[in-house]
Amino acid sequence: MSKLFEPYLMNVEEVITETVDTKTLKLGFADPEVAEKFTFRAGQFGEYSVYGKGEATFCIASSPTRSKGFIECSVKKFGRVTTELHELNVGDQMGFRGPYGNWFPLEDMFGHNLLFVAGGIGLAPVRSIIWNCLDMRDKFKKVTILYGARSVDDLVYKRELEEWGKMNDVELILTVDPGGETPEWKGHVGFVPTTLEKVAPAAEDCKVVTCGPPIMIKFTVLSLTKLGFADKDIITTLEMKMKCGLGKCGRCNIGHIYVCKDGPVFTYEQIKQFPQEF
């Protein structure tokens, strides 16, 4: 690669407002040649840049099986770059570098039961792998999706949640934090780990993919362990500040691990080995 830091130019093709502070952007490659060549795996991330404001790291939220020539990302308004991403309109251009990092071990998951546990905007990377799996549904046994958010309004990908709910071969469990429910709410009420323990999915022959805020991951993993899931079957993706995505800028270090190169996808077994600094 000769121009390491030069992003691909992307056209904003569609902007979907998910919640008050989350938007999903559909980005098409400006260069058709790149669009043709570009491939990625579920779980990989990229550097999205708004020119003049800087770069930020997000995962690619679309599934490789369903996005040819474009990618999608879901952004929650937080800092400088995410705020600017929210300002973009259809037709604007932005930059994208990637894909970087490792991916969810899809092949290892073949022939197992699957459990997806996500919280808040953490559904974005999980959505990528969910669609990837659903598009090869016959390779897996039972598929369960547990998704929680702060309130009903904070649930992202509402359309797709509905779609998953209608599928016969997918069990969808939705939950909102206490106080976030509306009178019409039919799902569970309670934090994700609590709901998880209440639902108590079977641990045998099951692979778990989890993502969410750090505090949620921490307690979810504890609950999963309590339910009898093996450490190596719990797969999560970590969030660290990254600038280069190439294993050089040094800020995503956890011990000798570079999250951008060795991660962001790790099993709980691996994470237990890291120094506790994330």
Next chain:
Amino acid sequence: MDKITKDNLDKLAAQLAEKQPVFAPQEDSSGVVAYDWYSGKKKLVWGVKTRRSAKEAYFPQSETLLKYRIRDGKVEQENKEFTSALVLMGIHPCDARSFTMLDKLFGWDYDDERWQERRKNSVIISIACPGPISEGCFCMNFRGNPFGTENVDVLLAKDGDAYHVKVASEKGEKFIKDNSKFFSEDGDEGRFGQLQQKAETSFVNSPRIDDPDIWKRMQQNFDHPIWRELSLKCIECGICTWLCCTCHCFDIQDEGGFGGKRERIWDGCSFKEFTKMPSHQPRPAYFQRYRQRIMHKYGYFVERFGMIACVACGRCIDHCPTNIDITQILNKLNQVLPAEGEKAVCNE
């Protein structure tokens, strides 16, 4: 073997600078000797310990990566060109040695073309140290050498008003042939070896690392309470990072509005903002940031790339505002950390 006088060395720098950028130690108006691009305006000073390290030649503190322009939401971008044929003169052997470590980092998996191209196309002319050139020097403790030739193309050793020349690579041989009018025949062949021996023996009193293999025990003692105590003195400035030969962390920032550029800028793990995300700060405490610096150099880097990321130039010791001495830190760790394989009990 050849010889070059001091006057000729100055003239050589001036002549080379007509054709290509020359990176050489110069004295600025406040009397600080530091490497800079030769412009003829500042006085060249050879053999004095430079304030900053030579990594700047390949990895400047801020460097434009690309320029862009936005019109009606459409972006035009252009990769910034750079010159790669450089001459680095008067580099300390420790500075030259640091390139080995940075080569590993900038070349693993993804090649950083800015670093790699410059590395490949530049000539390094080094000046050997006659001994410790500041109180902080301790290169002999970390497998360095005041006459080291790692990454060096031509090594000069000062003897009175002239320098004995040792050619250390093919590139260096070609360089001397191209600029042969500045060099003369050296009569005294054995002198170079004598000078080297003298320099090596003069390092006896420099700060000592008790156990250079300390890194083996550091990783397992990540939670040791000693870190809190060691970091109390740190005021979290960027001096050690900015002056260090091997610190390489950087930040990428955009500057400008509708037309502007993307800059790569040094960053340091001692700053709070280094890892701070809007939602989450993985290293909120002083001691965690301080530990990251020490661990990265002497622990993580070794595990990843097989060598300690420190060339023992001693700049951080000389210029730390509160006199945090890295050799003392390592020795203190050596004393308190339990033996290999055992883990400290964390009482906090």
Next chain:
Amino acid sequence: MSDIENALREHARQLLTDKTVKAVIGYEKGTESIKATPAFILRPEDADRLIFDATCVHNLVKFAIRFRGKVAVVVKVCDMKAVISYIQEAQKKREDFYLIGLPCTGIIKRDQMIAAGKTKLEEVTAEFISPKCPACDYKYMLEPDFYAGERQEVRVSEVAVETGYEVDLMKMTLEERRKFFDDLSQKCIRCYACRQTCPMCYCLQCIVDKNQPQWVNHSIYADNNQMWHLIWAMHLAGRCISCGECERVCPQELPLRVFHRYLVAKVKEHFDYVAGQSTEGKPPLNMYFLGDTENFIR
């Protein structure tokens, strides 16, 4: 070992033994010649590490902010202004400090001594004494809780203002001053050691680190450096206590205090205010009088 050090150690040991304070922040011998380093004494048996002599240049008051609860700090006459400002600006309470005063006869300029090849304390001559010291009147503006050694008599300072500054900027023309600052900012490497060591810079997040919006760009080009120096000078206007730490730590040896010295003089001229004199009142830019001059406003 001098009497001061004896008294200091004895008292520090006492304080830690009866748990009056959590820690004693003082000085200990550094690892290089004529260099002291801050010492954090947490256990009574470590009190013997404490020293005091002309190499004890640091202002230790800023370290006290890191501790919750009461800590003892060794404060020189000049450092006391920082304590006063902290109390004035409600960063710490008087009862959070246990102040240890001592007789100080001046501190050295180590970098200049090393450059001149002097590596022993005995070789100190007047030219290597910090410029702030001859102007010192030995008077503690806030009474310390304990005084180590024999009490120093208040004196009339030898010189009215600090000496040792060759550059008199206001004698230069506008263009010459521009050139001077252009040169200064070309050399700055933005390590922020000046900010980090400045006792009055205690903001949780510095304005240059804020990025919404990004007021000061991170790259080290001269114009961005000038932005930093100007905005820093503005934020310290009327608050700078003239401790000289920024100049001491600067790895590029920049004369950073030219801004602050000038503004200290101007604040005195316009508002008749000197920072670090009283725990009462407000810094001049946080207050106003109805009759302030406004001859520059149309």
Next chain:
Amino acid sequence: MTDAATETKSTDVKEWRPTLVAFLCNWCTYAGADLAGTSRLTYPADIRIIRVPCSGRVDPLFLLRALQDGADGVLVSGCHPGDCHYTAGNYYARRRFMILRELLDLFGIDLERVQFSWVSAAEGIKWSEVVTDVTKKIRDLGPAKGLFAPRREMP
């Protein structure tokens, strides 16, 4: 530097027109400028107005950043003393700018480029006079070339 600013700069030197950035208090000077407009008073169009709640809101950073980004002059204008909508904002501003002027003077920036005025909502005429005068001064001074030190790029 904004597009507009770049384009002004790139035109022929003979036709050079300054970029003047003005920070106007919402309650007095902005209304005053409005009055000047409705009264059909004319003044040079080189001024770019930024509306702020109060002259006390104007951080020295605003002025410095304007100068860094290519403004040839800056102007801050607010209510007369005693008229502040927020009681005392302009009193604080007065002290702050007094010190800022001293600092910029030390720094070698011509103080004519940094101007302050009190213009009330009723003083449309004064506003047009102030702008005319300030613009003339800055035109006489010429472009603020290198008001901040030039950048030194790496080879």
